[in-house]
Amino acid sequence: MIKIITIIISFGCFFAFGQKRVRDSTAIESFKDKFIVKINLDSKTDSYNADGFGGGPDINLDSNYGSSLFLSLEFQIIGLSLGFSPSFLPGNSDEELRGESSFIDIEPRLAFQKWLIELRYSRITGYYVENTEDFIPDWEENVDPYILIPDLSNTTYGITISHIFNPNFSYKNLFYQTERQRKSAGSFVPTFQYSYNKFTFDLEDIPDDIKFKGDNSDLSLGIGYYYTWVIGDKWFVAPNVSPSAGVRFSKSTITLDGTTTEENITFFKTVLESGLQLGYASERVIFGIAFNYDIYGYEGEEGRFINNDKTYGLLYFGYRFNSPRFLAKSYDKFAKTKFAKKMKL
Secondary structure, three states: OHHHHHHHHHHHHHHHOOOOOOOOOOOEEEOOOEEEEEEEEEOOOOEEEEOOHHHOOOEEEEEOOOOEEEEEEEEOOEEEEEEEOOOOOOOOOOHHHHOOOEEEEEEEEEEOOOEEEEEEEEEEEEEEEOOHHHOOOOOOOOOOOOEEEEEEEEEEEEEEEEEOOOOOOOHHHHHOOOEEEOOOEEEEEEEEEEEEEEEEEEEOOOOOOEEEEEEEEEEEEEEEEEEEEEEOOOEEEEEEEEEEEEEEEEEEEEEEOOEEEEEEEEEEEEEEEEEEEEEEEOOOEEEEEEEEEEEEEEEOHHHOEEEEEEEEEEEEEEEEEEOOHHHHHHHHHHHOOHHHHHOOO
């Protein structure tokens, strides 16, 4: 797996620098005069599988929300999305057996012609132990409640910086809808990511009391490839694959049966993200559906391994409104500055 990712990244970088840099004015249609409002329904959830502590069974942690809602606003190069998990969505109930979970995600971003800068704050509270039967012998599924960890808090801060090599490929068409792809095109997209994650839990309802506090800092580099097949005037199909590799610096404090130990472990991180999107984009209306499969692996010292695979779908709908005059005028002034001209806004 690691060798394959390394080979893909190496070849990706080689071909990326060979792509043409001149933009075809008919390949992409820009909607700089529009204000985009979009809503996403996302089935991505949060779960973890970690090696057991002290020679015990593995611990499978899962959050009790099956889907989340994202509201997005996009104008020119600026975007903001807010995600949460309301109880009325499918899979966000069954609290008697799996407990309560809360989720919030805030993502501001700047999307230039060639560069993308995305910030992220995410917080999830409330998990349950999916493999409760490994800890309670007489436990019965769909009858007895799972081992609950209501005070478990998983908080992440992150930044992602990406570069679009092919000027005739619109990344914004796929994710922000401030542009529309008019001619089929693809591009390599190298990405740098940094994130800081704080993860704590306390298992008191199992034979061996386990308390865990962890601080993780992740650095990774990747090279994704995205392609958009334009079908007719308004439809498109877009597959993508994004391998990446990096390191995780982990500091943890583990209390097992009253004995506390501290660990500092460096994990080697490998990620393979892939997806397929089918979308529709007219002058005003936007909608689409996407399917994604992600593989996350963290291999550390003494065989310690953490795996986190995810398969999820996304359904989105949006509308392009005419921008208010004061916003349009303000942006026009900004576009005339040296910085805006240098970034080719």
